[in-house]
Amino acid sequence: MNIFSLLYFGFILLAGVQAHGKEHFTWYKKSLAIYACNYEISYLKGISFCPAKGNKRERKKCRCANENWRASLAGCLAYKERNTTSTIEFYKSFCQNNYNVDLDKDWFDKSYTHFLNNAKNKYEIKPSREPVNFPVKFSPKEMDLYGKVAINFLGNYDDSIWYGISMFGFWFLVLTIGAISHWTKVLFPETTKKLVGSISNSYRKYISIPALYGKRRAQEIRCWKVFDSLIPTRFESIVIGLFYLFTVIIHAVNLKAVENDPIFDTKYMAEIRYVADRTGIVGTAMTPLVFLFAGRNNFLQWITGINFSTFLCYHRHIARVMVMLVVIHSVNYTILLVYRETFPFKVKNPWLYWGILATVAGGLALFQSILYLRRSHYELFLFLHLALAVLFVAGTWIHIVDFGYCVLLYPCIAVWCFDRIIRLIRLFSFGFPQANVMLVGDETIKLEIPKPKYWKPVPGGHVFVHFLKPSYFWQSHPFTFVKSSEKEGIIVIYLKLKGGITQNLYKLLKKSPGKMATMRVGIEGPYGESTPAKYSDKAVFIAGGNGIPGIYSEVVDISLRSPSERKSQLKLIWVIRDYNSIIWFYDELLWLKNTDIKTTLFVTRPNNRVTNFGSFNKSESSQEGSIKSGYNEINPQPYKGQNYIEEFKAELSHINFEERRPNFEQLIHDEIEESPGSVAFVACGHPAMVDEVRYQSCRNIDNPYNKRVDFYEQLQVWA
Ligand SMILES: Cc1cc2nc3c(=O)[nH]c(=O)nc-3n(C[C@H](O)[C@H](O)[C@H](O)COP(=O)(O)OP(=O)(O)OC[C@H]3O[C@@H](n4cnc5c(N)ncnc54)[C@H](O)[C@@H]3O)c2cc1C
Ligand SMILES: NC(=O)c1ccc[n+]([C@@H]2O[C@H](COP(=O)([O-])OP(=O)(O)OC[C@H]3O[C@@H](n4cnc5c(N)ncnc54)[C@H](OP(=O)(O)O)[C@@H]3O)[C@@H](O)[C@H]2O)c1
Ligand SMILES: *[C@@H]1O[C@H](CO)[C@@H](O)[C@H](O)[C@H]1NC(C)=O
Ligand SMILES: *[C@@H]1O[C@H](CO)[C@@H](O)[C@H](O)[C@H]1NC(C)=O
Numbered sequence: 236m237n238i239f240s241l242l243y244f245g246f247i248l249l250a251g252v253q254a255h256g257k258e259h260f261t262w263y264k265k266s267l268a269i270y271a272c273n274y275e276i277s278y279l280k281g282i283s284f285c286p287a288k289g290n291k292r293e294r295k296k297c298r299c300a301n302e303n304w305r306a307s308l309a310g311c312l313a314y315k316e317r318n319t320t321s322t323i324e325f326y327k328s329f330c331q332n333n334y335n336v337d338l339d340k341d342w343f344d345k346s347y348t349h350f351l352n353n354a355k356n357k358y359e360i361k362p363s364r365e366p367v368n369f370p371v372k373f374s375p376k377e378m379d380l381y382g383k384v385a386i387n388f389l390g391n392y393d394d395s396i397w398y399g400i401s402m403f404g405f406w407f408l409v410l411t412i413g414a415i416s417h418w419t420k421v422l423f424p425e426t427t428k429k430l431v432g433s434i435s436n437s438y439r440k441y442i443s444i445p446a447l448y449g450k451r452r453a454q455e456i457r458c459w460k461v462f463d464s465l466i467p468t469r470f471e472s473i474v475i476g477l478f479y480l481f482t483v484i485i486h487a488v489n490l491k492a493v494e495n496d497p498i499f500d501t502k503y504m505a506e507i508r509y510v511a512d513r514t515g516i517v518g519t520a521m522t523p524l525v526f527l528f529a530g531r532n533n534f535l536q537w538i539t540g541i542n543f544s545t546f547l548c549y550h551r552h553i554a555r556v557m558v559m560l561v562v563i564h565s566v567n568y569t570i571l572l573v574y575r576e577t578f579p580f581k582v583k584n585p586w587l588y589w590g591i592l593a594t595v596a597g598g599l600a601l602f603q604s605i606l607y608l609r610r611s612h613y614e615l616f617l618f619l620h621l622a623l624a625v626l627f628v629a630g631t632w633i634h635i636v637d638f639g640y641c642v643l644l645y646p647c648i649a650v651w652c653f654d655r656i657i658r659l660i661r662l663f664s665f666g667f668p669q670a671n672v673m674l675v676g677d678e679t680i681k682l683e684i685p686k687p688k689y690w691k692p693v694p695g696g697h698v699f700v701h702f703l704k705p706s707y708f709w710q711s712h713p714f715t716f717v718k719s720s721e722k723e724g725i726i727v728i729y730l731k732l733k734g735g736i737t738q739n740l741y742k743l744l745k746k747s748p749g750k751m752a753t754m755r756v757g758i759e760g761p762y763g764e765s766t767p768a769k770y771s772d773k774a775v776f777i778a779g780g781n782g783i784p785g786i787y788s789e790v791v792d793i794s795l796r797s798p799s800e801r802k803s804q805l806k807l808i809w810v811i812r813d814y815n816s817i818i819w820f821y822d823e824l825l826w827l828k829n830t831d832i833k834t835t836l837f838v839t840r841p842n843n844r845v846t847n848f849g850s851f852n853k854s855e856s857s858q859e860g861s862i863k864s865g866y867n868e869i870n871p872q873p874y875k876g877q878n879y880i881e882e883f884k885a886e887l888s889h890i891n892f893e894e895r896r897p898n899f900e901q902l903i904h905d906e907i908e909e910s911p912g913s914v915a916f917v918a919c920g921h922p923a924m925v926d927e928v929r930y931q932s933c934r935n936i937d938n939p940y941n942k943r944v945d946f947y948e949q950l951q952v953w954a
Contacts, residue, residue: 281362779920
């Protein structure tokens, strides 16, 4: 599909090969006593067991090869009976794997006997440069201290994994709440309708439905362009707020060091290290969440009924937290390295510079994804974002592979691959059909795509479209589709003219004869699902401008269900700027005649010049019994304006026309008043309009008629 798929699979292959023979993940707590005692022996001042020569590894080998070291260790382990069988076995394999020293099976018993017979108390030994030839015995107080230090330091590694996992717990809880509120509507529609008590109403009025503050949700908050941003709903904001709080808490507890920490010199330095480890591990452990929530094929969307744009909103915040943790991790390690004066040398190690690279990639990904850049250069944003994400994962991988922490990355890579593979399957299973592309208005392009038989359209769903032209085949854009009202097996997409790929298509069509062309397209989908509005006694579908396709297909889908299946009265409201819009959607509007959907069209600027009608060959269409949308450039007719409008209105007598902007405050109030029971409002269109409908629906949740009011947003905004 694109170079990224190749990159992923290349990377996975690499990772798979690398994973072989590398250190396996182990829990420190299983053999904490070994570490505690070995630290204690290593930090003896003026007492050593082996000559200080050779490289670091050679010197470290002493802890396995030297019998006095082993005996000191055995004596230390015997304190409080920490010499469990697994500990003893662990040390045997530890010596084998790290220093190639083959210990006897009964190394402990032998060493312990040696210890009992020959050990000297630490305080009786004179400091010397020469190695001693007897084991050393420690006081219980010191052994307790080192036990504690090991728990603080190494226990933190193990705990951090659990704190990382607790992040999943947090999101599990949040998504469960979302899933419950979605599924109760679907599974128990009758019960849900009766839920108009003060608790349920207050919850929906103050928490689940409103924008965070005022009306803005689909509409961005403006702030000097670069700080433009989308504000989550109130429920989402609460979730995100709690998430930040939760993150702070799990990085604040269980991180105390002892005074004068023997490993890190000071309590401060020790705590710097603990925080560095905690943030590093939690940050890595949460990567699957970041990648899962950003994927189109996120199975949680199917389970919870929460839409992609909400998941993307969570994705952004989780990613911010993750990168912040990674930055803290890096800063703290820098402090530690500088403190130990090894900084300039260690940077040469791959694990270190890949770690630095990953941190930088993560930071850049945050900055390049601001709304302003997503809006102005979406394709560039996406390309850089994916490239940085690959760099982040690859860098992290190399950074942690030698520490045995790669298991933390497996789920992240797994969800990413899963998404990519499903995307490829969806794309290829649709086949790459030839689609008819035509200009059907000043600002609208119509796409007719033949679909495979088994491919089931989802009412209100969308697909991602690739236009297979050399200069932009790699782009995929989301568009809502409708089933063609005239032809079987065709889905139709209406594209509104914007500045990028749609502009390219427009230029291409302008040059083509008849303002139409055929083109191979790749279709990935269907994604999304219809809202639970169909379970209400009355469903009011409100569309603005080019937001109509999804709204239309959902309302028509409900109207076509058998009477036993559907209970709602249906209403469709379409707000358009001028009569031009009718032309490209004429067939669908005409088709509504066959249904009992009450339709109202609001034309907000009725006096706008109607530019399409002049070239509209009405006689041709009339022969087929319906007016067909499409240009006829060869025989342009003179502009007749009002006449045409009247003719159209006559043919669309089942539709009620209003020449003004709707007053949603009044409209929503009236719809609730007239409804036989519960009411659901579904909106898609101009963000300001959708926000207005949300606001007014929310205000009316407490209504004098005690009818349940719901609001569903079909508009998804992520750029
Ligand atoms: C779920 C969904 C359904 C949609 N359905 C329709 C529809 O039925 N008809 C319709 O006309 N439009 C629809 N849109 C909007 C449509 O995706 C964009 O208008 C289109 O991608 C713009 O392409 P462009 O390159 O011409 O735009 P540009 O001028 O490059 O960008 C215009 C705007 O579109 C956003 N955009 C561009 N590319 C993407 C992308 N790949 N994904 C998301 N946003 C993008 C940009 O950030 C910018 O805000 C839908 C969007 C979503 C999210
Ligand atoms: N699922 C999705 O996410 C999805 C699906 C399809 C389309 N879309 C997107 O939806 C957008 C809508 O299309 P568009 O650009 O064609 O719309 P538009 O032209 O901007 O607006 C359409 C109509 O809505 C009216 N309107 C705007 N704000 C209003 C308000 N607050 N109250 C009442 N009426 C209001 C306008 O009236 P005035 O003339 O008085 O301004 C106009 O008549 C497009 O950007 C499209 O890409 C998204
Ligand atoms: C641990 O050491 C004690 C001696 O202090 C010994 O009796 C015991 O059997 C040892 N336990 C194991 C599992 O080796
Ligand atoms: C309309 O189309 C019909 C059938 O294709 C054609 O015969 C007729 O000349 C066209 N009329 C105009 C005005 O373009």
